[in-house]
Amino acid sequence: MLGPMRTRPSRPAADQRRLHRWENRTELPLATASLVFLAAYALRVLGTGLPPAVHDLCIALLLGCWLLFAADYAVRWRLSGEGPRFWVRHGLDTAVLLLPLLRPLRVVPVYEAVRRRHRRPRLNLYARVMSYAGLAALLLGFAGALAVYAAERSAEDSTIRTFGDAVWCVCATLATVGYGDAVPVTFLGRTVMVALMAGGLALLGAVTGSFASWLLQVFAEEGENTGRPPAS
Amino acid sequence: MLGPMRTRPSRPAADQRRLHRWENRTELPLATASLVFLAAYALRVLGTGLPPAVHDLCIALLLGCWLLFAADYAVRWRLSGEGPRFWVRHGLDTAVLLLPLLRPLRVVPVYEAVRRRHRRPRLNLYARVMSYAGLAALLLGFAGALAVYAAERSAEDSTIRTFGDAVWCVCATLATVGYGDAVPVTFLGRTVMVALMAGGLALLGAVTGSFASWLLQVFAEEGENTGRPPAS
Amino acid sequence: MLGPMRTRPSRPAADQRRLHRWENRTELPLATASLVFLAAYALRVLGTGLPPAVHDLCIALLLGCWLLFAADYAVRWRLSGEGPRFWVRHGLDTAVLLLPLLRPLRVVPVYEAVRRRHRRPRLNLYARVMSYAGLAALLLGFAGALAVYAAERSAEDSTIRTFGDAVWCVCATLATVGYGDAVPVTFLGRTVMVALMAGGLALLGAVTGSFASWLLQVFAEEGENTGRPPAS
Amino acid sequence: MLGPMRTRPSRPAADQRRLHRWENRTELPLATASLVFLAAYALRVLGTGLPPAVHDLCIALLLGCWLLFAADYAVRWRLSGEGPRFWVRHGLDTAVLLLPLLRPLRVVPVYEAVRRRHRRPRLNLYARVMSYAGLAALLLGFAGALAVYAAERSAEDSTIRTFGDAVWCVCATLATVGYGDAVPVTFLGRTVMVALMAGGLALLGAVTGSFASWLLQVFAEEGENTGRPPAS
Known part of the structure; x- marks a missing residue:
């Protein structure tokens, strides 16, 4: 998808920082997309009496969220500079990409992070x-x-x-x-x-x-x- | 029920002491009420052949015990001075108030405390x-x-x-x-x-x-x- | 069964030693009796085609072993000098006396002890x-x-x-x-x-x-x- | 199978070394044989539509692998110089010899060892x-x-x-x-x-x-x- 990349054992610090910044920025939007994905899937499965337009909307939402996940995966892959080894090392992310229903599991750490930022008692x-x-x-x-x-x-x-x-x-x-x-x-x-x-x-x-x-x-x-x- | 209260992070020591004294005094009566509640519920469910008067008595006992629990919850809420945050912080107590059948679980620590006071071997x-x-x-x-x-x-x-x-x-x-x-x-x-x-x-x-x-x-x-x- | 005994918190060392000696001596015979009890019970339950005499023998063995267990319990009770508190403190022994099928569980420590005496590698x-x-x-x-x-x-x-x-x-x-x-x-x-x-x-x-x-x-x-x- | 051997508590160091060398050399072939055994068994059980020749081949493979396992067991037994105690001490190996389907369990440590040799990150x-x-x-x-x-x-x-x-x-x-x-x-x-x-x-x-x-x-x-x- 992104073409073959050179496998470099250690990346320049600049890339590391960019990867870190990327993850910090996308954390909240991706967590929201995860919940939207789950909600759209739930509506698709449970809303048997709803008009077809709603079903089409659900499918569009599911597809859109999944494309977001795929784009995030691709960017993090490129920034990590690990080549195909990224698939194995970040096995959980790869699995989540193929089975996006597991994605909401990542909401939990985000909730924890947000809570920490607001200095709530731990x-x-x-x-x-x-x-x-x-x-x-x-x-x-x-x-x-x-x-x-x-x-x-x-x-x-x-x-x-x-x-x-x-x-x-x-x-x-x-x-x-x-x-x-x-x-x-x-x-x-x-x-x-x-x-x-x-x-x-x-x-x-x-x-x-x-x-x-x-x-x-x-x-x-x-x-x-x-x-x-x-x-x- | 008690109206909105100001949220104060720390209460004067006098309140803390009063809360502590309240809990010490109500411990044993509430544990007794818990067992009465469970017994009345058991009688209500299992005593199918009993006269209606007994059933009415059971319902009265259940209601009376529950009012005791609610009163205790209200007093502790007021003494804690925590406002609506009390509902979340004392989530177990809130759950027990809504599901009084869980109340007998609190009997166990009381039994342990009574045992300790009588200096039984631990x-x-x-x-x-x-x-x-x-x-x-x-x-x-x-x-x-x-x-x-x-x-x-x-x-x-x-x-x-x-x-x-x-x-x-x-x-x-x-x-x-x-x-x-x-x-x-x-x-x-x-x-x-x-x-x-x-x-x-x-x-x-x-x-x-x-x-x-x-x-x-x-x-x-x-x-x-x-x-x-x-x-x- | 042995009549009320005085409750004494600590017994003379001589009694302690006698209790210890008793337990050491009866360990192996009681473990054997446990296995005999289990075997007799198994024969009684599973041997449906056996002659009645064998069934009677099984019942006699069961009764005999149980009497051995009861005698051992009584002696240890007396030697411990603990009175009725013995029933609670040695709750497992009391349960085993009432449910002798649990008795074979005590075989395991005996096997371990025998093994230790023979200096087998631990x-x-x-x-x-x-x-x-x-x-x-x-x-x-x-x-x-x-x-x-x-x-x-x-x-x-x-x-x-x-x-x-x-x-x-x-x-x-x-x-x-x-x-x-x-x-x-x-x-x-x-x-x-x-x-x-x-x-x-x-x-x-x-x-x-x-x-x-x-x-x-x-x-x-x-x-x-x-x-x-x-x-x- | 190998006849009675003298029970010697400690073997000369030369034997220990030979045993160690044997295990190092046979590790990989035996792990391969284990997987072949499992595959042949799977083919035998699942391949209902296959020609009889394949079934015969499977049986031959199963037998061949089992003979390999038995030979390895015999050699290790002799090198260990432990006599019949070997059966008990290496109880897992004895069980695996009798139930060769458990053999693939030994593949896992071999995989780990191979991985370690190639200095993969642990x-x-x-x-x-x-x-x-x-x-x-x-x-x-x-x-x-x-x-x-x-x-x-x-x-x-x-x-x-x-x-x-x-x-x-x-x-x-x-x-x-x-x-x-x-x-x-x-x-x-x-x-x-x-x-x-x-x-x-x-x-x-x-x-x-x-x-x-x-x-x-x-x-x-x-x-x-x-x-x-x-x-x-």
Whole structure:
């Protein structure tokens, strides 16, 4: 797309600075585009009774946002000066480019950054990890429920008939409960679900682990404050 | 409810002391009210053969307890002097006010505090976390089973026909096993179940993590006591 | 059973020594009795085609072993000199007395102790925790499968028809997978299953956590040995 | 197979060196044989429409690879000079010899070693554990799906009719979700699935735990870089 580039191990500092400036400037517009993308996709999937013009608008918005993401990827690729190695090194970005529904996951760090700039009081380390991973799981689950619903609603023998069923199935999957009363049967639906399992397992493991660590910390501090060491 | 209040970042020490005194004094009555609330709700849901007067009494008790909780919330809000930010900062309290079934979770720290005052021997840190999280999961599961049973027992195509089914379903959910033989089908029942998944995952993750840490500690100490370092 | 005893906070050292000696001496016979108990129970449940005399022998063995456990509990209670507080402090022992199927769990530390006496090379800390928790989960699962099979095989609408089904169901429960194709329907079977969930979750959490810690340790050591610090 | 050997606690250094040299030389050929074994097994199971000659070739490849594994095991056994204790000490190798489908798990460390030799930039500790455990889970899952499909496709009342069903069932099992819509019913299929549960639980626990630790590390570092300590 940008043609072959020379692979240089280290770039001049000027490029580094330009890359940094680019990322700082595009952070907020791209986060907004991510949310617009998710909203347009949701409207496209859920708005079955809407006039065709709205559907066309949604598709236009989806395409426009995706072109924004692609342009940003291309600029950052060129500024990084890494050549094809960029695809592997920034594997998450490449994956997000191919699966733009994952894009809203990048909203979370931006929210954190904006909050920091406004000098809001920062949360405890564990609370930040929990809120980050929990919010990411929420966005991932919402995008996944939309994709599963779109894939399953017209399938034969499907047990996912309403968007509520899709949300229920996604919740049961992310929590690794898996009742099996609402399960995808199409190839696309199952693929989305497997991706959700992988992502959800990691994110909820982070939430659970942080919660456990935080609880241990709270109890340990309380033990110190009362002045009596806990029995060994 | 209390009208707009000025947002002041720091309150005079006198207010802080009054807030602290308030919390110390209301701790035990509120914990009692929480258990009364849970008991009245249980009686309301499970006592199908009881005379209507008992049902009316239960509703009166539920309402009375909830008014107590609301009054306590209002007083603490005013004493904190934080204005509308109080709603967010004390998000757990706000959630508990809206979902009073979660209230019994606050019984556990009170039990711990009472125990400490009576100078009972304290448990190991891991044992305290385990007992706290385990007890919280038990109360959460009981309240959840009641709510699910109330929502599901009269639903069409429901697989939860008895309170035993509801308890079984809640156990399978909290342990993330999820057999799927007894599953909620109503919107309310599913919402309760999703809340249970989130809470149960975190609480049981804390129990599991503490148990693992405690086991590692026990084995590490044993290795030291026998005087022979374990093989690397 | 032994009548009220005076509650004394600390016992003379002689009693402590006698208690310790008692435990050292009864360790091996009790562990043997535990395995005999489990074997007799297994024969009782699984040996449907055996002559009645064998069944009677099994029942006699079960009763005899249980009496041994009760006698040991009584002696240790007396030697500890703790009065009724002994029931709570040694809650695990009390539970094991009431549910002797849990007794084989105590075999694992004895095996470890015997191994230590014979000066076998000791395992890594994580390996010991993993093998202990894994072996305990195996014994717990076997006892649980027997109990579930005994409760379910003659129940109406049961999906557990063979011992293989019970083992399959127990495996799916301990791993928190929970397919739901073989599920207990009786009150007793479900109670056993809930106990298995609680125990299995904790034990397998310990196995998983130790495995993760061990893997991290192995990789960290490998990074040091090659002399190159891993990229941050 | 090699006849009884004398048990010697420590071998001369020359043998140690020879063993080390043997392992270094056979590493790459054996890893290749492992992948050939997996590929031949996959072709054997999935290639239903292929001519019989291909099937015979697959069987020949499987047998040939297995003989290579057995020869390597025998040589290492002899060089180690440990006698029958070798079977226990190298329990994983013995298991792999009996269940050669597990063999591809050894490919992962070889890949890591080859990468190290070529002086590629090393990953973060958590990233390495995650990629190792994730890749191992992937290979284990693929081999397990093949074995389950081979066992189930011709079984009566089976819910696993296509290879896609087998993969779906394995994914749901490894993630401990367990929907129950596609479940093995044969003895062999269930045995494979239980092995997958055990392996998958440990491996994914390692992935999850490393991810949580890594996330905590990233957030902790970020907190330090911004120069403001997080609120306690």
